Amino acid sequence: MLELLIVVVRGLALMLRGHRELVLENAALRRSRPRSQTWRTFLTNHLASAAAVDFFTVPTLTGRVLFVLVVLSHCRRRIVHFNVTDHPTATWAAQQVVDAFPDDTVPKWLHRDRDTIYIGRFR
Numbered sequence: 001m002l003e004l005l006i007v008v009v010r011g012l013a014l015m016l017r018g019h020r021e022l023v024l025e026n027a028a029l030r031r032s033r034p035r036s037q038t039w040r041t042f043l044t045n046h047l048a049s050a051a052a053v054d055f056f057t058v059p060t061l062t063g064r065v066l067f068v069l070v071v072l073s074h075c076r077r078r079i080v081h082f083n084v085t086d087h088p089t090a091t092w093a094a095q096q097v098v099d100a101f102p103d104d105t106v107p108k109w110l111h112r113d114r115d116t117i118y119i120g121r122f123r
Contacts (some may be wrong), residue, residue, distance in 0.1 A: 041116040043074065049108035053097060055088065055115065069093060071100040071106075090117050 017123030043050065052072045057065050067088045071081040085092060102109065 013073075046109055048075045050111065051080065051101070051107040051109070052111040053093075055117070056112060069096050071097060088117060090119065093117050 005008055037045070051074060052073075054070055056068050056070070058068055064086060066084050066086055068082060069085050069088065070079060072078070073080045081096060083096050083099075097110070
């Protein structure tokens with residue numbers, strides 16, 4: 001019985017060793033591709049031409065919910081524009097972004113979440 005256990009353990013060890021070599025070969029192949037830049041590197045490289053837009057809600061004392069749109073400039077690290085509405089639409093949100101960046105100050109990159117209000121007008 002002990003001999004059978006030893007044979008099984010040795011067989012498993014050989015199998016695992018072969019699996020380990022295969023995993024290491026795959027890792028070496030994956031590592032051979034050049035790495036893409038990280039999100040942090042992207043933000044650092046494009047800091048001057050990036051802004052972010054997002055909504056948050058504010059409940060009032062009367063029970064209404066107001067939606068606040070905030071536009072942040074990454075290079076200045078401050079609020080560029082904000083506005084409040086009780087019923088946001090895609091047209092309203094797009095107009096707020098236009099109002100936030102007059103003339104030649106439009107950023108190349110506008111970071112936003114996947115909210116459905118950004119579909120259509122923000123493309």
